[in-house]
Amino acid sequence: MSIQSHFPRKRIPTVLMRGGTSRGPFILERDLPADPANRDRVLIEMMGSPDPLQVNGIGGGDPLTSKVAIISPSERPDIDVEYLFAQVGVTQAVVDTNPNCGNMLSAVGPFAIEAGLVQPGESETTVRIFNRNTAKSIHAVVQTPGGAVTYDGVAEIDGVAGSAAPIKLTFLDATGSKTSGLFPTGERRETIDGIEVSLVDYAMPMMLVRAADFGLAGNETPDELDARRDLFGRLEIMRREAGRRMGLGDVSNAVVPKIGILSEPRRTDGTITSRYLVPHRTHKAHAVTGALCVAVAARTPGTIAFDLAAADDVDGTGTVLVEHPSGKIDIELETAEDGTVRRASLIRTARRIFEGNVILSDSVAELAAAH
Structure with missing residues (x-):
């Protein structure tokens, strides 16, 4: 019996993407444990935390490169996909899913299209995204000439070398992302x-x-x-x-x-x-x-x-x-x-960097298999 058949989720299908000025793995939710605690243990091992260098995983030793995007199809009206952002600690074995990350969000649209979750248009494609962290909606306009995502273009964003295809993000209802409103205390200062x-x-x-x-x-x-x-x-x-x-x-x-x-x-x-x-x-x-x-x-x-x-x-x-x-x-x-x-x-801009599988240790793979 092969290791992979004994541990059905020892290998987690992953696409490493740059979104804006951040970078991290993009994973379909179906490929992770359903239980949040088990899911977080998998993410911590994937990134190689806790370690300043994250040398035992695919994290980059910086909060900007220790991020994960979890994507799933949506059954909500007027929404195509759902996006859960996870900030994985670098020197701490913690996962925080409270905030959204707008830079990683930049790559959600291209990933969703190439994962077959959204049908591309002939010129550009609007991907309607629901962010679970904040329960807010965002539209991402992705360049899809000839019905295929392109990452090449002339758009430049500060903090990233070179140029790429533009991705327009529109936040539709971002007031009070985690609190009661724009000014949750009722005071402007x-x-x-x-x-x-x-x-x-x-x-x-x-x-x-x-x-x-x-x-x-x-x-x-x-x-x-x-x-x-x-x-x-x-x-x-x-x-x-x-x-x-x-x-x-x-x-x-x-x-x-x-x-x-x-x-x-x-x-x-x-x-x-x-x-x-x-x-x-x-x-x-x-x-x-x-x-x-x-x-x-x-x-x-x-x-x-x-x-x-x-x-x-x-x-x-x-x-x-x-x-x-x-x-x-x-x-x-x-x-x-x-x-x-x-x-x-x-x-913003994005780039698909590589795709493959992250291999888990036996103990963590058993958690992944349990879902």
Whole structure:
């Protein structure tokens, strides 16, 4: 008897994909254990955690490359596929499925089409995605010339070398992704530990602070910020209180809310500068969901972000340019007459890197086989 027949799920079919500025395995839900605890044990071994290098798995030793996308067909009306995002700890054997990841989301559409879950169009294909982490819907427009996904194109995003086919993501109902609303405490600014903050939830719950309040210029590199463990220590105390106020409970072992350290724009066409903490390290670029949250806050009077943002929407398109360590992200906001955000869109890219099977150890494979 072969090993694979004795352990039906010793080999997990996997496609490694880059989505935006992140990377990780894309897996069909049917190929993982149904029990969440067993599923998480499989994901932890797949990625090689806990280990700073993740040398015993396919993780990249960084939170941006220790992510998993779990995809399944959907029976919901007006939805094609469902996407569950899992953030796997690098140095801790933990899996967090609370937040969404907008960068990994960029590759969900292409993966779903090539997995046969969505019928492609002759020119482009709109994939209607339900994100289980936040119970929100997103439309992804994927380039499919001749009825096949193409990854080649001229679209460029900061933080990724080269160019690729554009993938337009439109978030339809991102207000209150994990909490009761855009401002879950009912306040647009408040004080935590003597520092003014804005607690905002659009696509991602965030605690927004001014860089100047911590003696920062706001354009520090990720390495410069990561060296300031005193800063992270103080921010973590504040973040835990922010989580409590936002109705998220004890967030000491959770990655939400995230932290945005904000300052004025540096570019002539910029709106605001952000350093995004994930939350115990600084993002090398910026999370998509975090950029959406910062953009909405920058256009909402009364917030910390509004005070720092460039005041004018110079081209009248509703575009907000969020500057980050690797460049910028352009967010297009569609607002109602009362100023509320109807939808938010941006362009990302993706790449299918390799496909095959991740081989599990015998003990973990038995869990996978049990489903």
